[in-house]
Amino acid sequence: MTPLLSRRALLAGGGVAGAALWTGVAQARIRPSEMKPLIGPGYRPTERDEIGLWQQYARVEEEIAGSNILIKDPGLNRYLQALIGKVGGPAARDMRIYVARIPEFNAVMFPTGFTVIFSGLLLRMRDEAQLAGVIAHESAHFLLRHQIRQWRDMRRKSDILGFATMLGGIAGGAAGVYTGDLAQLAQLGTILSLLRYNRQLEAESDALGVRLIAEAGYSPISMSETWEQLIGEIELSAKERRKRPRRDYSIFSTHPVPKERMADLRASANELVMAGRQYDRGRERYLAQMAQHRPMLLDDQIKLNDPGASRYVVETLAKDGWNGVLLTAMGDINRLRNGDGHQRLAANYFASAVAYPDAPADAWRWHGIYLMKSGRAAEGRQALQRYLTMAPNSPDAPFVRQMIAA
Template identity: 60%
Template sequence: MAEHLPLTRRAMIAGLGCACCTGLFAGEALARISPAAMRPLIGPGYRPTDADERGMWQQYERVEQEIAGSNLLITDPQLVSYLSSIVSRVGGPAAQDLRIYLARVPEFNAFMAPTGFMVVFSGLLTRMRDEAQLSAVIAHEAGHFLRRHHIRRWRDVRRRTDLFAIFAMAAGVGGAGTGVYLGDAVRLAHVGTILTLAAYSRELEAEADAMGVRLMAETGYDPMAAPDVWRQMTQEIEASAEMRRRRPRRGYSLLASHPAPESRMADLRASADEVKTGGRAYDRGRERYLNALGGYRKTLIDDQVKLNDPGASLYIIRNLAADGWNGLLRYYEGETYRLRGRRGDRELAERSYAEAVRLADAPPEAWRAHGYALIRIGRREEGKAALSRYLALAPNAPDAAMVRFSIQQ
């Protein structure tokens, strides 16, 4: 199990701000690009021959070295192997050349480099309901690689600025704007700046959508998972803004460079219908996904809740619970209310804790929270029994001595 995040929310968001704040909802909607029109432009073992593309690859090879040395990476072999298996499945003809890194950052983000490496933020895994939804994001990013979007956009931007100079500046910009030392967050911000300065046009995004949906269907995933992902993200952003009484902001998520208006949802649904073959059963892979996350799911949800964005957290938890409530989700529902701290939230939290411990898979912490809640309302013996249950489930917990003292009082 990974340790708790070594970064404060302020530091993390500040450091990643320059990585992800390319939120341009520009231009009119394009005509939908048919998945049938999308063909991979590269095959296995591709290497560039043009001088400018070779230079771009050299820069991104240095970026990959920087990412590989970050202590924000989750390196659990089984989990990384699982992600790699999905890349191999939906990566198209060049799948063997693709690599994936998982960064422990609880935001919804992923990006693809032209040299074949992909970075997925852990917040993406937090939000996905099944393997098909995860494959939708990975296939979309693979679509950028297969359609050579990086060099197409790179050449366009090079006509207007010197990206090679920006490579040298990006890390300094990431740190100077915050006034704090961000360590690995700045390194990821540096990387993200490089990868997002040449944000894709709406046409290239539409191509990646069409290519991704095609890759999903060809490999047996339900392509309807693609519009589901973007719908969920739009609703999460709106839920977060509503609770904060602010206008929705999409500037620091994957939606910054991947806008998701209703027209795009309609295009994704139409493309999914187009690529489906009548009578074929398509895979969602929910159980495989949950099994692959295993104990990490608790860490992922914990990281999200500790961001103290209750609107987003409650939306995520309830969206995951659409497939069925469990003890873990109920417990973190209670934690979200507790951290929000509005009038009546303590009672809502205690109700969630009580519902959590009725479920067989409640985490030990739910019994602790429920026990203290019972003691608070005068049901001391029941509360002490719940705390004893917590100690039985987590005898080596950091607060075990304190809980034992509470029981003795």
């Protein structure tokens, strides 16, 4: 099993999770028609500072490509590469895409045209159109040359020698020991925090991104939907913890009114919609690609011990219909919480999950255990036997057999 990058390591040094995707909103909305790509196919830098930046990030990409942080599913990778080919604009053929098993919501476009999507983002997307919006937003950063523009702005305001030394040290650390260790990738947090886009650049990327997906035939409103879902998740997470939403993390890191950006995205989408045109959502295609990965991604999310966020994610996905996998996830969320009320909910969710043909083996295990706890031993043994039939080589199989025999 691919090891996970801890949230603490991820957020160290400025944090990869706060890097690029949702940071800031412009003072006034930028219209999609105002944004034009600045580069085309086969772009290569010609100025010395950008050439140096590309050289450093080529080493970073080499390390990421060989890392054990990646989900290396050929089918999923082909699917994502085809998607960036549809919404990546004129330089789409030069873009590469990687999926990192990190249960957080984010995607990062690097200065040389490669993107890293976090698995937590894939979990949260309801359909292909929403994912296309995220990828188009990241592609727009590359098409508008935001990375080098931000880099040069930071250099003007800071010690040039210090920046060069820091960049060299981080890239060297990422590439010098080719082990694929996740700790190596955590070092990227510092440089990504330096390249964090300002409000103007984020607004530009939103405007071009929403145009790119509309031109590709996807529903342009999907970008504002994704933003709305992220806001709702963070607010419910804070409510469950009885705390205010964290303002040092991702969405709230640079602006106090995230709903303004959602409104801007919705206005841009309405501007682009053509009367009578049918826009694609690609829900069935997306679900087919994610079917084998969703149980693992849900498990990764639940292990973060953030029940409010986990519940919001599952309930949002369930708007398109409950199934055995989602009901099992709700059972696990409640099973891991204290209190008789949560335990009763867990038992009910597992009982509901096993009524679906896609119920995972774990649903039968916990359904059996809760039945036995409630005194329904015969039914519990039957459920546990079903679990062993589905997962005969599971690590706890000997213990479960003892339970059945007893």
